[in-house]
Amino acid sequence: MLWVTHLHPDDTESALRESLRLLKLDYVDLYISHLPTCFNHDMTKQNHSVTVIDMWRGLEGVYKKGLAKAIGVSNCNGEQIERIMKAASVPIHNLQVELHLYWPQHELQEVCKKHNISITSYATLGSPGRVNFKLPSGAKLEWAPAPKDMEDPNVKKLAEKHKKTPAQILLRYAMDRNIAIIPKSVHPDRIKENFQIFDFSLSPAEIKELESTPHRQRLFLQDL
DSSP: OBOGGGOSHHHHHHHHHHHHHHHTOSOBSOEEBSOSSOBOTTSSSBOTTSOHHHHHHHHHHHHHTTSBSOEEEESOOHHHHHHHHHHOSSOOOEEEEEOBTTBOOHHHHHHHHHTTOEEEEESTTOOGGGGGOBOTTSOBOOOOOOOOGGGOHHHHHHHHHHTOOHHHHHHHHHHTTTOEEOOOOSOHHHHHHHHTTSSOOOOHHHHHHHTTOOOOOOSOOOOO
């Protein structure tokens, strides 16, 4: 992933080459930018002179040199995607974005469908581990109160019906919407559980039932 301090097109290739050196690889399958805004190298302030188009030019450069087989963006909204696609010589291949039951991103998915952009969801389970996240200083972030996706009544109902866990229902929910998922865990039993979602699927009616909840809440709020 291209970090926010290296979004200037002059920095993109050197950042990727350093990652390739550390990984002992000649190329990566997918290289995406972390945020649609650039910071200076010591992360003390934003560099507003670098636009999303500039950011994309740098990614196009490493793609054309064969250093990345696909390129994409993360945390972009529909308007930013449209701007990039209008100016792009290489289309966006993938968008990584917060997407879960309480933040389903249907409008953004339609934008991506129009441009044949695949979507990868993060926080698919509602990011229950976010409360433990610490900054380099050791300080914890403050989070707004939010209901837990895995405790949603309809999620629990379908978990019982399919003899699955609430987490497995939420992962399957994203997959049945043609969304790629990247669930994270450090617990072997949960890692195994996350793989055990390929022996069932949710019907359109079940997806509609899940989405009948009126609650909508974004968890990761970047005030940029």
